[in-house]
Amino acid sequence: MHDKRIQNFVERDSALLTVQKPARYIGRELNSISNGHKPADIEIALLFPDIYEIGMSNLGLKILYFLFNTMPGVIAERAYLPWPDMASLMRQEKIPLYTLERKKPVRMYDVVGISLQSELNYVGILGLLDLAEIPLWSSDRRETDPLVIAGGSALSNPEPVAPFFDALLIGEAEEVVLELITVLRETRGLKRPDRLEVLSEIQGIYVPSLYRVVHRPDGTLDSVVSENRRAPSRVLRRWVASLDEMPYPTRVIVPYIGIVHDRAPLEISRGCARGCRFCQAGMFYRPYRERSPRVIDNLAREMIDYTGFEELSLLSLSSTDHSCIEEIISDLSAKLAPRKVNLSLPSLRMNCFSLNLARQLQRVRKSGLTFAPEAGTEHLRRIINKNLTDQDILKTIEQVFSANWQRLKLYLMIGLPGERDEDIAGIVRLLEESYALAKKTAGKRGFEIQASISAFVPKPHTPFQWASQNSPEELESKVSIIRSAAKRIGKSVRVNWSDFRMNQLEAALARGDRRMAKVLERVYHKGGYLEGWSDWFSYDRWEQSFAEENLDMAACAGRERPLNEAFPWEVVSIGVRRSFLEKEWLSSRETVPTARCVPGSICHDCGVCF
Numbered sequence: 001m002h003d004k005r006i007q008n009f010v011e012r013d014s015a016l017l018t019v020q021k022p023a024r025y026i027g028r029e030l031n032s033i034s035n036g037h038k039p040a041d042i043e044i045a046l047l048f049p050d051i052y053e054i055g056m057s058n059l060g061l062k063i064l065y066f067l068f069n070t071m072p073g074v075i076a077e078r079a080y081l082p083w084p085d086m087a088s089l090m091r092q093e094k095i096p097l098y099t100l101e102r103k104k105p106v107r108m109y110d111v112v113g114i115s116l117q118s119e120l121n122y123v124g125i126l127g128l129l130d131l132a133e134i135p136l137w138s139s140d141r142r143e144t145d146p147l148v149i150a151g152g153s154a155l156s157n158p159e160p161v162a163p164f165f166d167a168l169l170i171g172e173a174e175e176v177v178l179e180l181i182t183v184l185r186e187t188r189g190l191k192r193p194d195r196l197e198v199l200s201e202i203q204g205i206y207v208p209s210l211y212r213v214v215h216r217p218d219g220t221l222d223s224v225v226s227e228n229r230r231a232p233s234r235v236l237r238r239w240v241a242s243l244d245e246m247p248y249p250t251r252v253i254v255p256y257i258g259i260v261h262d263r264a265p266l267e268i269s270r271g272c273a274r275g276c277r278f279c280q281a282g283m284f285y286r287p288y289r290e291r292s293p294r295v296i297d298n299l300a301r302e303m304i305d306y307t308g309f310e311e312l313s314l315l316s317l318s319s320t321d322h323s324c325i326e327e328i329i330s331d332l333s334a335k336l337a338p339r340k341v342n343l344s345l346p347s348l349r350m351n352c353f354s355l356n357l358a359r360q361l362q363r364v365r366k367s368g369l370t371f372a373p374e375a376g377t378e379h380l381r382r383i384i385n386k387n388l389t390d391q392d393i394l395k396t397i398e399q400v401f402s403a404n405w406q407r408l409k410l411y412l413m414i415g416l417p418g419e420r421d422e423d424i425a426g427i428v429r430l431l432e433e434s435y436a437l438a439k440k441t442a443g444k445r446g447f448e449i450q451a452s453i454s455a456f457v458p459k460p461h462t463p464f465q466w467a468s469q470n471s472p473e474e475l476e477s478k479v480s481i482i483r484s485a486a487k488r489i490g491k492s493v494r495v496n497w498s499d500f501r502m503n504q505l506e507a508a509l510a511r512g513d514r515r516m517a518k519v520l521e522r523v524y525h526k527g528g529y530l531e532g533w534s535d536w537f538s539y540d541r542w543e544q545s546f547a548e549e550n551l552d553m554a555a556c557a558g559r560e561r562p563l564n565e566a567f568p569w570e571v572v573s574i575g576v577r578r579s580f581l582e583k584e585w586l587s588s589r590e591t592v593p594t595a596r597c598v599p600g601s602i603c604h605d606c607g608v609c610f
């Protein structure tokens with residue numbers, strides 16, 4: 001049941017009114033679950049290592065919250081990383097991290113589940129555990145502490161955070177939660193290490209304490225070896241075979257305050273068959289799977305009925321690749337427009353976008369359209385396997401402005417492997433030509449073109465996992481060329497760019513091994529907390545912490561890996577073979593593209609489907 005002191009702190013004590021946005025900490029939102037009377041033998045606290053507004057926008061957590069709470073005997077409740085003002089207040093008042101639903105201390109749950117989506121949130125894990133009064137290191141936990149488990153796409157390389165967790169769930173959690181709950185019930189009463197041994201036998205569960213990490217004298221990794229006969233030498237990720245058969249949450253929680261994605265999220269497909277060589281999600285979520293229009297239609301109707309959201313977002317890595325996208329948009333917009341519900345697609349592909357689709361989308365309100373050409377020239381797009389021609393791009397941009405859209409956002413990347421000066425000039429040319437087309441077709445109405453520039457970050461389990469990363473200084477000089485050109489072109493062309501020092505850290509952590517855990521702990525003890533936020537991020541703190549562990553952050557991020565180097569993340573298999581990734585890496589160096597795969601007909605033998 002709830003803790004009276006926490007309940008008083010949240011509901012009666014005026015202290016909560018002294019922090020920013022107290023609504024982050026009170027719960028009771030529409031559709032949040034009231035578990036007061038549910039008999040349960042397994043209680044799970046679902047945590048997110050970033051603030052409420054970000055965690056509440058995370059689809060994975062919504063799915064798990066729904067799945068666990070619909071299981072007999074299981075309760076799942078939420079907690080997010082408090083903003084620093086609230087974290088200080090909690091420490092001052094001796095209030096431990098608590099769940100929003102029952103105001104119960106997180107440490108009192110059987111299991112703590114943390115969703116990990118980004119390397120920049122890793123320090124947030126320590127913030128959550130510390131506020132919850134749970135020992136940071138798995139090896140320090142006692143029998144009375146909860147089992148601390150993580151899942152999420154950042155775990156494609158679990159090693160940097162492995163020592164903080166008792167178990168890690170590799171792949172799509174929906175597929176494994178039933179087995180997890182069954183084993184938790186069956187092993188109740190066993191000692192913690194015995195329980196973990198049994199958990200390690202479930203496919204997709206990695207128990208780091210059962211593996212030993214071996215380094216070579218030069219500091220590179222030799223291997224991550226299972227030291228327990230029950231723990232597999234490689235942990236094979238889990239994935240959902242049929243999206244239609246997997247229950248999907250429609251009563252999603254509606255917050256009291258604005259969150260990052262303030263809309264009903266409906267996942268229409270998972271995975272991507274395009275094979276962009278930099279894209280981790282594209283590899284991690286292979287193979288490509290679709291929800292059928294009939295199921296999408298039912299879910300959409302229920303979501304809007306239960307939430308009252310005014311926008312339905314059709315989520316996928318590449319929405320316009322859905323084989324029935326025109327039918328889906330046309331049906332949904334006919335049904336939702338009279339209810340004043342807007343439809344949105346997060347990102348559109350530039351060579352199959354139809355004018356009809358744009359017209360259907362703009363029936364209610366016109367939000368901006370977003371495309372990701374990624375690179376400025378066809379040459380570089382062939383290297384990264386984003387097979388779009390300049391003509392595809394310009395034709396689409398012309399269509400966008402002719403169909404009365406006024407805002408266009410373009411995602412572009414710099415520092416990609418094989419990039420030349422001409423490719424940066426290509427980005428400038430793309431902005432100039434887009435501006436000319438917009439002026440011709442939408443000049444009188446007004447328009448805005450926004451170029452969002454990010455740095456390439458080499459990620460595990462991708463063909464570019466061997467690649468080097470440009471230094472922040474190199475990236476600054478490239479983006480300054482684009483910024484000056486945009487100023488010259490006109491006020492309606494805007495450029496924003498990521499913090500390249502944060503991108504360097506992301507690369508260092510993404511390809512790091514278990515030694516990173518000590519770096520993370522040092523950063524936390526030096527005051528690190530919300531490291532994904534530029535206002536709170538301190539490069540010096542990271543550089544110093546790396547150095548104190550005899551590691552060089554710039555080298556960890558920038559070093560090109562030789563083809564024969566062993567990688568820490570190879571203790572898990574996402575199904576895509578190393579030989580396939582290697583072939584793709586070599587093809588990129590020869591500017592040879594690979595066509596999209598179509599499961600069942602066109603296959604490049606990456607290893608996932610069979």
Ligand code: SF4
Pocket residue numbers: 273286287288597598599600602603604605606607608609610
């Ligand atoms: S096995 Fe073949 S069809 Fe399946 S995802 Fe890999 S390349 Fe595509």
